[in-house]
Amino acid sequence: MINAIKLWGRYARQAVRSQLQYRASFIMRVFGQLVLHALEAVVILALFDRFGSIRGWRLPEVLLFYGIAHISFAVAEGTARGFDLFPRLVKSGDFDILLLRPRSTALQVSVSDFQLLRIGRLAQGAAVLAWGMLTVNVAWYWTHLLILLSALTGATCMFYALFVFQATASFWTVESLEVMNMFTYGGVQTTQYPLEIYQKWFQRFFIFVIPLGCVTYLPVVALLGREDAIFHSPVWLQTTAPVMGVLFLLASLYLWEFGVRHYRSTGS
Amino acid sequence: MKPYWAIFKTRCAVMLQYRTAAVAGFCTQLFWGLILVMLYQALYHSSSGPKPMTLPQVISYIWLGQAMLLVLPWSNDRDVMQMIRDGGVGYELIRPVRLYGMWYSRFLATKVVPMTMRSIPIFLIAIPFLGLQPPASSPAAIAFAIAMLFGILLSTSIVVCMNILFFWTVSGEGLSQLLMVFTFLFSGTYIPLPLLPDWSQPIVSFLPFRGLMDIPFRLYLGQLPVRELPRLMQGQCLWIIFFVLAGHLLLRRGLKLVVIQGG
Numbered sequence: 422m423i424n425a426i427k428l429w430g431r432y433a434r435q436a437v438r439s440q441l442q443y444r445a446s447f448i449m450r451v452f453g454q455l456v457l458h459a460l461e462a463v464v465i466l467a468l469f470d471r472f473g474s475i476r477g478w479r480l481p482e483v484l485l486f487y488g489i490a491h492i493s494f495a496v497a498e499g500t501a502r503g504f505d506l507f508p509r510l511v512k513s514g515d516f517d518i519l520l521l522r523p524r525s526t527a528l529q530v531s532v533s534d535f536q537l538l539r540i541g542r543l544a545q546g547a548a549v550l551a552w553g554m555l556t557v558n559v560a561w562y563w564t565h566l567l568i569l570l571s572a573l574t575g576a577t578c579m580f581y582a583l584f585v586f587q588a589t590a591s592f593w594t595v596e597s598l599e600v601m602n603m604f605t606y607g608g609v610q611t612t613q614y615p616l617e618i619y620q621k622w623f624q625r626f627f628i629f630v631i632p633l634g635c636v637t638y639l640p641v642v643a644l645l646g647r648e649d650a651i652f653h654s655p656v657w658l659q660t661t662a663p664v665m666g667v668l669f670l671l672a673s674l675y676l677w678e679f680g681v682r683h684y685r686s687t688g689s
Numbered sequence: 690m691k692p693y694w695a696i697f698k699t700r701c702a703v704m705l706q707y708r709t710a711a712v713a714g715f716c717t718q719l720f721w722g723l724i725l726v727m728l729y730q731a732l733y734h735s736s737s738g739p740k741p742m743t744l745p746q747v748i749s750y751i752w753l754g755q756a757m758l759l760v761l762p763w764s765n766d767r768d769v770m771q772m773i774r775d776g777g778v779g780y781e782l783i784r785p786v787r788l789y790g791m792w793y794s795r796f797l798a799t800k801v802v803p804m805t806m807r808s809i810p811i812f813l814i815a816i817p818f819l820g821l822q823p824p825a826s827s828p829a830a831i832a833f834a835i836a837m838l839f840g841i842l843l844s845t846s847i848v849v850c851m852n853i854l855f856f857w858t859v860s861g862e863g864l865s866q867l868l869m870v871f872t873f874l875f876s877g878t879y880i881p882l883p884l885l886p887d888w889s890q891p892i893v894s895f896l897p898f899r900g901l902m903d904i905p906f907r908l909y910l911g912q913l914p915v916r917e918l919p920r921l922m923q924g925q926c927l928w929i930i931f932f933v934l935a936g937h938l939l940l941r942r943g944l945k946l947v948v949i950q951g952g
Contacts, residue, residue, distance in 0.1 A: 428910035457870045464879045470735040470886050475728075599713035603720040610724050618731035623723070 422493045427529055432532035435637020447537070452561060454541025456492060462549050465613070472512040476494070481557035482645060488592040489569075489637050490612040491542055493535075493576035499539035501584035503530045506641075514687045526681050529673055559645060568644045568660055573612050575636030575663030576612070580605065582666075583631070589673070592680035595687065600620035602629055612637045624651050632669060635662040692786045693794040711806040718811065724757040726820065741883035745822060746910050750881045751904045756811040759804040760840055760901055762847035769795070770914035773855045778947060789940055792852065793933075797845045804841070825911025831917045836905035839925040841917035843900050846870070846932035853936055867895055871896075877903035883912075890929030897928035 441447060465487060469480045498505075507530055510516045519529045559565060589599035608631065616624050616638035628634040628651070642649045643659035726748050735742040742750070769792060770776045781788055800802045804889065815821035824830035851868055854861035873879055875898035882893050893899060904921050907913040 432838060446862065450866065453863055455865035456867065457873070460870060460879065463874065467885050468732060471740070471884050472732045474735055476731050476735050554764045559781045598718050599710065601719045602713070607717070607720050607724060610721065614728060614731075619724075623727065638854065 434534035451541040482551030488614040489548030495539045495542035497580035503533035504584040504588035507588035520624040571663040572640040575666030580664035582670040585673040589680040632665040637663040697794040704802035727730045748820045750924040762844040833909040853939045856877040876901040902926040903935045
């Protein structure tokens with residue numbers, strides 16, 4: 422385990438160094454990313470400017486959701502890039518090489534690529550979250566911070582798991598499954614607002630099938646001391662809900678191992 | 690015109706092969722559209738008072754946006770970028786057609802085919818089931834089609850410009866990315882343009898990006914009267930001319946940077 426973490430760190434350093442080689446280009450692209458995603462925040466501002474509130478949620482509260490969604494997605498997207506590109510590995514038959522090495526395949530795939538570029542999204546997410554935290558009506562005790570941190574961790578695990586699921590599917594399909602984008606990118610779009618604004622079937626989907634609601638909506642409800650309008654769940658459940666993210670990630674890794682056993686090389 | 694037509698046709702045939710991508714894209718966009726529709730339903734339910742658009746209009750606008758999403762000037766043709774990177778552009782220069790015209794017809798096909806494959810099924814589902822209203826009147830439908838056509842031509846002229854920018858690798862990439870970002874906000878993809886703050890409306894209606902989606906959509910909804918069409922088209926045409934001229938200029942300068950090695 423220690424060895425695996427060290428290895429991961431070494432790969433990460435390597436990737437960071439190589440991506441910083443073309444510094445001007447890198448800064449430019451990070452800036453581009455930042456502006457691109459900042460526009461999504463601008464849209465929210467414009468909507469609140471026009472409508473005032475959304476089902477009783479005010480701007481600072483929604484900014485918390487936005488910040489959590491974007492930070493966790495940026496971290497997951499940046500580190501799970503290897504899984505995102507995995508279908509190519511299957512298609513070319515290069516996955517065989519990974520199977521020969523005496524390390525777990527999930528580890529090797531996860532370190533095969535890092536996208537430092539996502540710092541752009543991370544930065545604007547963090548800025549929005551900070552803004553939300555400063556303007557929202559909450560006295561920030563350490564318990565609040567702990568809940569926020571668990572939401573961030575849970576959400577990151579969730580998004581990471583979605584990338585793993587997407588990659589695992591390509592053991593069977595060989596092609597990349599772009600339909601999964603619905604749940605990754607669609608997931609960010611969904612979670613940047615409180616889940617209760619959506620229709621019933623949609624809320625249930627994001628609680629029971631892909632439990633993104635458990636890692637964002639429920640903890641934030643607890644954080645703000647609001648009533649959970651979907652299930653009227655007790656507070657202890659709301660604060661422990663982010664564990665679902667970790668469980669979901671473990672499930673995805675389990676399925677991954679199952680996929681690896683199923684794998685038949687396309688190469689010769 | 691003939692060689693350009695041939696390029697257009699072959700490229701269309703190539704694009705028709707990406708049918709699974711079209712299916713995946715279709716599902717993703719339905720899902721995306723549903724999220725947006727629910728968002729606006731929630732917004733309209735929590736606020737009263739006059740709004741620049743009614744909720745049914747906003748819902749129609751969203752589905753039109755999903756149907757026509759691929760009109761947006763994404764540089765979705767990696768080949769040209771690759772060509773510029775690896776010097777393959779040298780071969781393009783040998784061909785007895787104008788480079789700009791060749792690229793223009795190529796990008797036009799890259800745009801038209803996926804867009805058609807994407808939009809027809811969305812129309813077929815969204816009109817009966819998802820709250821997309823039919824066009825306000827038959828003149829409105831015709832006006833929509835005409836404005837959409839000009840939107841596609843405008844989009845292609847922007848895409849060609851963006852790709853030519855790749856001659857300047859580093860700064861070009863950043864610039865074309867920035868251009869893409871602005872199209873997102875100011876075309877009406879993220880948010881129906883009338884809902885943007887009132888003070889921003891003059892800026893929004895001056896910018897070229899409105900011609901890609903917002904103008905045709907509002908003609909469709911009857912929010913812009915059909916008699917405005919000539920004036921609106923004039924705006925679209927001016928921006929098309931602007932981007933075509935800019936493209937020619939950039940291409941001429943860009944080609945000066947090309948050094949061809951080997952023979």
